Amino acid sequence: QKNLSIFYPDQAELAKMLLERGQSHLFEDWPDAGVDDDEKKALLGQVALLNSSYPGGLASYIKTARELLADSKAGKNPFDGFIPSVPSGEVLTFGDDNFIKYEEAGVRQVQNAAFVLVAGGLGERLGYNGIKVALPMETTTGTCFLQHYIESILCLSEASCGQAQGQCRRDVPFVIMTSDDTHARTLQLLESNAYFGMKSTQVKLLKQEKVACLADNDARLAIDPKNKYRIQTKPHGHGDVHSLLYSSGLLREWKDAGLRWVVFFQDTNGLLFKAIPAALGVSATKEYHVNSLSVPRKAKEAIGGITRLTHADGREMVINVEYNQLDPLLRATGHPDGDANCETGYSPYPGNINQLILEVGPYMDELSKTGGAIKEFVNPKYKDSTKTAFKSSTRLECMMQDYPKTLPPSARVGFTVTDPWLAYAPVKNNPDDAAKVPKGNPYHSATSGETSIYRSNSMTLRKAGVKIDDPVLQVFNGQEVEVWSRVVWKPKWAVTFADVKRKVSGSSSISQKSTLVIKGRNILIEDLSLDGTLVIDSVDDAEVKVGGSVQNNGWKIESVDKDSTALPEEVRIRGFKINKVEQLEKSYSEPGKHSLKP
Numbered sequence: 001q002k003n004l005s006i007f008y009p010d011q012a013e014l015a016k017m018l019l020e021r022g023q024s025h026l027f028e029d030w031p032d033a034g035v036d037d038d039e040k041k042a043l044l045g046q047v048a049l050l051n052s053s054y055p056g057g058l059a060s061y062i063k064t065a066r067e068l069l070a071d072s073k074a075g076k077n078p079f080d081g082f083i084p085s086v087p088s089g090e091v092l093t094f095g096d097d098n099f100i101k102y103e104e105a106g107v108r109q110v111q112n113a114a115f116v117l118v119a120g121g122l123g124e125r126l127g128y129n130g131i132k133v134a135l136p137m138e139t140t141t142g143t144c145f146l147q148h149y150i151e152s153i154l155c156l157s158e159a160s161c162g163q164a165q166g167q168c169r170r171d172v173p174f175v176i177m178t179s180d181d182t183h184a185r186t187l188q189l190l191e192s193n194a195y196f197g198m199k200s201t202q203v204k205l206l207k208q209e210k211v212a213c214l215a216d217n218d219a220r221l222a223i224d225p226k227n228k229y230r231i232q233t234k235p236h237g238h239g240d241v242h243s244l245l246y247s248s249g250l251l252r253e254w255k256d257a258g259l260r261w262v263v264f265f266q267d268t269n270g271l272l273f274k275a276i277p278a279a280l281g282v283s284a285t286k287e288y289h290v291n292s293l294s295v296p297r298k299a300k301e302a303i304g305g306i307t308r309l310t311h312a313d314g315r316e317m318v319i320n321v322e323y324n325q326l327d328p329l330l331r332a333t334g335h336p337d338g339d340a341n342c343e344t345g346y347s348p349y350p351g352n353i354n355q356l357i358l359e360v361g362p363y364m365d366e367l368s369k370t371g372g373a374i375k376e377f378v379n380p381k382y383k384d385s386t387k388t389a390f391k392s393s394t395r396l397e398c399m400m401q402d403y404p405k406t407l408p409p410s411a412r413v414g415f416t417v418t419d420p421w422l423a424y425a426p427v428k429n430n431p432d433d434a435a436k437v438p439k440g441n442p443y444h445s446a447t448s449g450e451t452s453i454y455r456s457n458s459m460t461l462r463k464a465g466v467k468i469d470d471p472v473l474q475v476f477n478g479q480e481v482e483v484w485s486r487v488v489w490k491p492k493w494a495v496t497f498a499d500v501k502r503k504v505s506g507s508s509s510i511s512q513k514s515t516l517v518i519k520g521r522n523i524l525i526e527d528l529s530l531d532g533t534l535v536i537d538s539v540d541d542a543e544v545k546v547g548g549s550v551q552n553n554g555w556k557i558e559s560v561d562k563d564s565t566a567l568p569e570e571v572r573i574r575g576f577k578i579n580k581v582e583q584l585e586k587s588y589s590e591p592g593k594h595s596l597k598p
């Protein structure tokens with residue numbers, strides 16, 4: 001009370017609100033006014049930020065926290081009364097007529113879409129010191145994730161309006177959600193690379209704030225152990241993206257501009273754009289309000305399972321059940337084997353990869369009601385079975401894929417499943433944890449992230465008629481992976497399977513030891529026999545026919561020691577490096593028709 005006089009009126013109001021909600025401990029043992037006043041005001045400044053960045057403010061946060069902590073203490077099952085079953089969705093087979101039809105429909109929709117990357121996570125599981133979007137997606141070219149994402153969006157939007165970039169009806173908006181952990185470095189990556197070719201005005205960074213930590217079951221806010229005038233904070237989860245899009249006014253802007261789709265994606269999936277056009281096509285054709293892109297999931301794989309939940313009272317929803325909850329839910333509802341593979345070798349529940357496509361109109365309507373608040377959860381680690389004290393402070397969390405939980409039954413919520421190799425290769429696990437992944441399950445590591453890109457590209461070329469050797473098995477950082485020919489192309493060469501098919505003809509072959517890097521736009525592969533490395537580039541208005549026989553010592557993929565500090569972290573976490581021994585490298589800088597036939 002005696003300190004209230006030092007605060008501005010709005011700060012004093014906030015302090016009173018906290019006192020009324022059982023938070024007097026925050027102000028306990030404070031010296032009299034006149035001592036540490038700046039620090040005391042700084043605490044209230046922090047409280048104001050925590051209050052304004054949470055839908056409903058801190059009062060609502062504390063109320064929800066008390067309810068969820070009570071449920072957790074009582075051992076209440078969040079799925080109480082719900083029976084899980086396998087939902088049906090649109091299953092795509094890469095390259096067949098249906099896939100191509102959806103891809104075409106999806107490309108047409110891109111100019112009506114906004115893209116949103118959630119990149120606020122630091123990636124504790126990966127243990128990498130930089131931001132994940134700056135990691136090379138593959139080390140053949142060293143292209144980082146963010147560059148690939150931006151180039152893919154630009155090329156898709158160009159394909160969508162059928163005109164050169166800059167002449168499109170509008171620039172497709174691209175939003176990146178950052179956090180204190182990633183914001184400055186993401187901005188720096190963009191600025192030092194001229195936004196990878198995107199207009200800086202096209203890119204918006206929205207920073208998520210952390211939320212207050214909770215010290216006990218009464219939801220008393222935890223004091224920062226390093227500073228008694230601060231509340232300890234932790235990330236609230238990727239679900240914040242919805243309230244940020246709403247509170248920033250961007251969603252309204254997009255709706256007013258006539259945009260129809262918001263496409264969400266995560267930080268380290270080098271394959272995601274392979275399936276985005278087809279998934280957008282599914283959204284448009286089926287008029288889905290929510291479309292969740294998914295892949296066949298191995299039992300126990302650390303990705304959520306898309307599940308139909310049916311309640312005795314008639315409620316029903318198709319929703320992600322997070323990987324740590326699927327097994328207990330199944331066991332509690334008559335599936336004694338829990339999270340297990342079925343006869344296909346995969347879990348019957350499709351795997352959620354958090355690539356969501358939401359239709360703007362219904363999304364805006366929903367957020368106008370909720371303010372973007374997403375159903376939260378709390379996961380306290382208790383000291384003992386009495387569940388009266390925590391080992392360390394906890395906080396409320398939310399996930400972006402829980403958005404449909406508040407939707408009415410009339411909402412059209414669907415999902416699209418793609419081939420397992422096509423669209424998902426995240427980089428999430430550090431080498432030691434990845435090496436412990438059960439045999440046959442994806443590693444989700446830097447090693448598998450990169451080798452999966454070569455596999456996906458090689459299989460795509462195979463589907464387009466190129467003869468590609470089978471892969472060999474190799475072990476890097478304790479993980480056995482298939483090593484395919486290192487085939488990489490820039491999005492401007494191909495963003496759809498139709499692009500690949502148009503640019504590949506005749507009878508071509510690529511040996512397993514080979515590397516093919518295609519950088520130019522109009523490179524036509526025709527009767528090429530590659531056994532070595534070929535890197536080919538051209539200006540946009542050149543057309544280059546590439547054929548004949550290319551043979552050289554190529555680029556070799558070589559094991560490295562993950563503990564060798566002489567190597568950069570980006571290399572160590574994948575357990576191999578590319579030794580560039582010999583290559584044929586050609587670049588065509590003049591417009592017109594060219595031919596390469598060594």
Ligand code: UGB
Nearest residue numbers: 118119120121235236237238266267303304352353354426
């Ligand atoms: N992220 C944020 O932007 N802010 C945050 O506060 C936290 C994360 P993780 P997770 O597809 O592989 C999700 O940590 O949460 C960003 C789904 O819940 O990599 O364990 C972060 O930068 C799961 O169902 O994943 O699991 C990153 O881009 C499954 O789909 C993204 O959020 C799984 O991803 C995901 O964060 C998956």
